[in-house]
Structures are given as structure tokens and as C-alpha cells.
Amino acid sequence: MKVYSVDNFAALIGIDWADKKHDICEHPNPSEKYYYSIIKNKPEALHEWAMSLKQRYPNQKVAVVCELKKGPLIYALAKYDHLVLFTINPSIVAKYRKAFTPSGAKDDPSDALIQVEILTLHMQKLNVIEPESAAMRSLSQLVEYRRSLVQDSVNLSNKITATLKNHYPQALEWFKEKDTFIFCDFISKWPCLARVKRAKKQTLLDFFNSHNSHYAHVNEARILSIKNAMSLTDDLGVIEPNQQLIEVLIAQFKVLLKGIETLDKAIKKAYKAQGDKVIFDSLPGAGPQLAPRLLVAFGNNRNRYNDASELQKYAGIAPVIERSGKKMWTHWRYSCPTFLRQTFVEWAGFSIRYSFWAKAYYEQQKSKGKPHNSIIRSLAFKWIRIVFKCWKTNTPYDESKYLEALKRRGSPLLKFALNG
Known part of the structure; x- marks a missing residue:
């Protein structure tokens, strides 16, 4: 990894980012002056600001430090060759501020200045954001998004389990794995015990076979359990609201499972193209x-x-x-x-x-x-x-x-x- 020093840059810039606008502290090197400005969090404004730096510091690099490693601001600035992006942990800025501002007062422009000061004194200790290839960055986001969706499906599965236990616990015994389409389609078709008990044996067998569940002994055991099952409660005040909730949750769960399948295909394709595979x-x-x-x-x-x-x-x-x-x-x-x-x-x-x-x-x-x-x-x-x-x-x-x-x-x- 390339090691930079302050002398490598025409200017050092700290950005205190926010949702609507960004506070800028610009320190031309080697002057002792600091210039403060505000830019809107819009692609056009960020582009205009980045190009103005290129005009004011022609053929020279500019160091930019921010409390981000990724996100819209980083994505917007990473495409400019004249900018070198450094990342700083927010806790470092907070502790630095606390050390020199005992009152605990926080101000966006001063936070941008703090980042410039840290960059000036400790540049070699900060990480530089060096974007990987477009294909690698795409794969990186895909695998992270997939992991996030999997966690969402786990959370939703827990809600489904808790809801079924209120009125229809037998369904949890018939299907050991909840993150499957056969489970979701079964609950969608028969969202309460009373409905599934009215289903004919052949209807149930056709359902299982259509979902590639061809183990006869498993299907027979399920059907026998369905016919012998006893309802947890006959209170419609419990059954009806839980049935409505489970239908909503299952619909969400199916969307999540399909989304994970889609990402799996995209990840497989992107991963296959990598030479280090x-x-x-x-x-x-x-x-x-x-x-x-x-x-x-x-x-x-x-x-x-x-x-x-x-x-x-x-x-x-x-x-x-x-x-x-x-x-x-x-x-x-x-x-x-x-x-x-x-x-x-x-x-x-x-x-x-x-x-x-x-x-x-x-x-x-x-x-x-x-x-x-x-x-x-x-x-x-x-x-x-x-x-x-x-x-x-x-x-x-x-x-x-x-x-x-x-x-x-x-x-x-x-x-x-x-x-x-």
C-alpha cells in the first residue's frame, strides 16, 4: 500500500458529511490559512466542487478525509483521479474534539477542521480508500446485500414461528425448515388448522409432489398428523387476527426468499468471472x-x-x-x-x-x-x-x-x- 505524506498534496480537505449538505474545511499546502464552505449533497454540486479543485490546483493531488468508507459521498468522489480519499474513524474525531473542547460542544465546521488537523499530523496512520475493480466492487456489494437479506429472513422467520405458535403450532412440526417455498406455499394455501383438515388426501399429496417432496413416508406422516391434529384454541378472537398476520408475513417471506435466490445467481455469475476463484x-x-x-x-x-x-x-x-x-x-x-x-x-x-x-x-x-x-x-x-x-x-x-x-x-x- 502506498504511503503518503503531506508534501504529496496541494491541499488537505476535511468533509463533515450530512444528509442534506457537507461542511468543508480546505487547507492549502503549505499556507496556514483555512477556508470553510458548504456544498449540497447533490451529484451536480459535488461534481462542480471537485472540478473547481482541479482548476485551482492543476496537475496536483488533493487529499480529502471523511468519516466514511463507503456510501453516496465516497461513490461520488472516487471517480476523480486528482482526489485521494482518506477515511477516519468517527470515534477518533469525537475523542480529539473532547480532548480540546472540554465543554463537549460539537459543530460541523469545527469537525471538518479536526479532520484536517488529524490528516496533517497522522496521515501515515490513516487508511486510503483505493477502489477495487468495478467487478470486484459489484461482487462486494452483492455478497453484503445477500447477508443482510438472510438476516432479514431470519428475523421474519422468528416472527412467523411466534405467530404460528399462537394458533397453528402443528405447521412448525410438519416443516423443519422454514426458509423454503414449500413451507410458504403450504401456509398461504392453508393458513389455519381448520382449513387443512378439510383438505383431501390426494390434494395434499399433489401439493407435496408439485413442490418436489417425493418421500412417501414423509408425506404420509404429515397427512396422518394433519388428520389427527387437535386445535390449540377455538377462540376466533385469537385465530382470525393471527391468521391475517401470518398471511402478511408469509407474503413478505416469499419476496425475501426470491430476492436471495436472485442475488445468489448474480453472485455466482460475478464470482465465476474472477481469476482468483x-x-x-x-x-x-x-x-x-x-x-x-x-x-x-x-x-x-x-x-x-x-x-x-x-x-x-x-x-x-x-x-x-x-x-x-x-x-x-x-x-x-x-x-x-x-x-x-x-x-x-x-x-x-x-x-x-x-x-x-x-x-x-x-x-x-x-x-x-x-x-x-x-x-x-x-x-x-x-x-x-x-x-x-x-x-x-x-x-x-x-x-x-x-x-x-x-x-x-x-x-x-x-x-x-x-x-x-
């Missing part, structure tokens, strides 16, 4: 959902990280060690991209089922009394170092080669696995 397909337990997310986590700019530790820290996987006097303690890294950390942690959990050494490591740490979540985070820490080397050298992961390397080093992990 072969590396991430080789990772144990990654699969069709996590492999694209892992590819996005690393990106295609191999100069972005100098070593694996930079990614471990950035992703929030590396623990933070604090010392005070004779005391020392380790804690969770609080500031990091949540989705990125979630990606590595989720994959590390899945890898235990598919990787011999990962499972051995998990069992080894478990035997020492370590909690599950701590073990998974430690495993993710190890995996990042391994995958980083594969990524840097354009080499697919090979479990047998890694086990051979552990054997050559006399790793106690293998001894534990063999003795266990």
Missing part, C-alpha cells in the same frame, strides 16, 4: 456462499496489505493487548468492518468439518478449557495467515501440503490429533 474454491468449507465473501475480503489488489498481520488487524480478528503498570490483558478489537470479521469467523467455524488440522486445533483448544467463540476466532487468525500466502502467490490451498509442513516442523497439533 480457483484459490477460494480450494478452501475447506468455503462453499458457494462463503467463497465469494472470502475473495472480496482479500480483493484483487495484492499491494493492499504488506503482510497477513495487517489484514488480521483490519478485519478485527487480531486481539488487542493492553498494559497498565504490571497488569496486561487481552480484549476484542472494537473498531473494524463487522461484515469482514463476520466472514472470517463464519468460515472458520465451517472449516472444522472439512479440514483435518482445523478440527484437531479445535479439539486441542477445547481440551484446554477454551470457550467455543475464542477458539473460532483463534482459528480464523491462523486461516488468514495461510490464505494470505496462497493469495499472494496465486496458489490454491492444498491440505496435504499443509499437513506435510506441520509434520516437518514437528507441530504438537499433529501429535495431539494422532494421539487423540
Whole structure:
């Protein structure tokens, strides 16, 4: 990653962004003057402002710092070659303000000035926003949007479960998986027990077969359970409002499931076009959902990280060690991209089922009394170092080669696995 200094720029600019307008603090280099302005949060206004900088500082770079890593403002400014975008954590600005403004007063123009001051003094410690290729940025947003929709479907599934328990709990026993179209279509067709009990056996069989549920013993068990089911309550004051609510929730759930299917197809197509696909397909337990997310986590700019530790820290996987006097303690890294950390942690959990050494490591740490979540985070820490080397050298992961390397080093992990 390229390291910048203040001397590389004709001007340093801080932007305190907002929904309607942005407060600007502009500091021409090397003068001691600061100019304040306000621009509207509109594409035309942002373009006019960016081009005015190019005219005032011809053939020179301008450093812009903002409390954002993505979003409309970043998307709008990233297309200008003469702007170098730096990102700063909002908590840093808040603590800086608190240090020099004991009253706690907050003002947008002064926050823009604070960002310029931090950029001037600590530019080398701030992250530069270096956009990946358009294809990678598209894939990045697709996988993040998919994960968000999956979480929405989980929340909605919980509401559906709670509603069915109020008047129609048997449906939850007939279908173990709720995020399926057969479940949604069944509830839509028969939203209460009274209706489904009136259905003929052949009607039910036709329904199951039309949804590719061809296991005769499963369908027979469902039909028998339907005919023998006893209603939880006959109170229409309970049944009718819950039935109406479940119909609304199921309609929303079907839209979500179809949306996730659509994104899955788009992700599959975008991922297939990536040259590094072969590396991430080789990772144990990654699969069709996590492999694209892992590819996005690393990106295609191999100069972005100098070593694996930079990614471990950035992703929030590396623990933070604090010392005070004779005391020392380790804690969770609080500031990091949540989705990125979630990606590595989720994959590390899945890898235990598919990787011999990962499972051995998990069992080894478990035997020492370590909690599950701590073990998974430690495993993710190890995996990042391994995958980083594969990524840097354009080499697919090979479990047998890694086990051979552990054997050559006399790793106690293998001894534990063999003795266990």
C-alpha cells in the first residue's frame, strides 16, 4: 500500500458529511490559512466542487478525509483521479474534539477542521480508500446485500414461528425448515388448522409432489398428523387476527426468499468471472456462499496489505493487548468492518468439518478449557495467515501440503490429533 505524506498534496480537505449538505474545511499546502464552505449533497454540486479543485490546483493531488468508507459521498468522489480519499474513524474525531473542547460542544465546521488537523499530523496512520475493480466492487456489494437479506429472513422467520405458535403450532412440526417455498406455499394455501383438515388426501399429496417432496413416508406422516391434529384454541378472537398476520408475513417471506435466490445467481455469475476463484474454491468449507465473501475480503489488489498481520488487524480478528503498570490483558478489537470479521469467523467455524488440522486445533483448544467463540476466532487468525500466502502467490490451498509442513516442523497439533 502506498504511503503518503503531506508534501504529496496541494491541499488537505476535511468533509463533515450530512444528509442534506457537507461542511468543508480546505487547507492549502503549505499556507496556514483555512477556508470553510458548504456544498449540497447533490451529484451536480459535488461534481462542480471537485472540478473547481482541479482548476485551482492543476496537475496536483488533493487529499480529502471523511468519516466514511463507503456510501453516496465516497461513490461520488472516487471517480476523480486528482482526489485521494482518506477515511477516519468517527470515534477518533469525537475523542480529539473532547480532548480540546472540554465543554463537549460539537459543530460541523469545527469537525471538518479536526479532520484536517488529524490528516496533517497522522496521515501515515490513516487508511486510503483505493477502489477495487468495478467487478470486484459489484461482487462486494452483492455478497453484503445477500447477508443482510438472510438476516432479514431470519428475523421474519422468528416472527412467523411466534405467530404460528399462537394458533397453528402443528405447521412448525410438519416443516423443519422454514426458509423454503414449500413451507410458504403450504401456509398461504392453508393458513389455519381448520382449513387443512378439510383438505383431501390426494390434494395434499399433489401439493407435496408439485413442490418436489417425493418421500412417501414423509408425506404420509404429515397427512396422518394433519388428520389427527387437535386445535390449540377455538377462540376466533385469537385465530382470525393471527391468521391475517401470518398471511402478511408469509407474503413478505416469499419476496425475501426470491430476492436471495436472485442475488445468489448474480453472485455466482460475478464470482465465476474472477481469476482468483480457483484459490477460494480450494478452501475447506468455503462453499458457494462463503467463497465469494472470502475473495472480496482479500480483493484483487495484492499491494493492499504488506503482510497477513495487517489484514488480521483490519478485519478485527487480531486481539488487542493492553498494559497498565504490571497488569496486561487481552480484549476484542472494537473498531473494524463487522461484515469482514463476520466472514472470517463464519468460515472458520465451517472449516472444522472439512479440514483435518482445523478440527484437531479445535479439539486441542477445547481440551484446554477454551470457550467455543475464542477458539473460532483463534482459528480464523491462523486461516488468514495461510490464505494470505496462497493469495499472494496465486496458489490454491492444498491440505496435504499443509499437513506435510506441520509434520516437518514437528507441530504438537499433529501429535495431539494422532494421539487423540
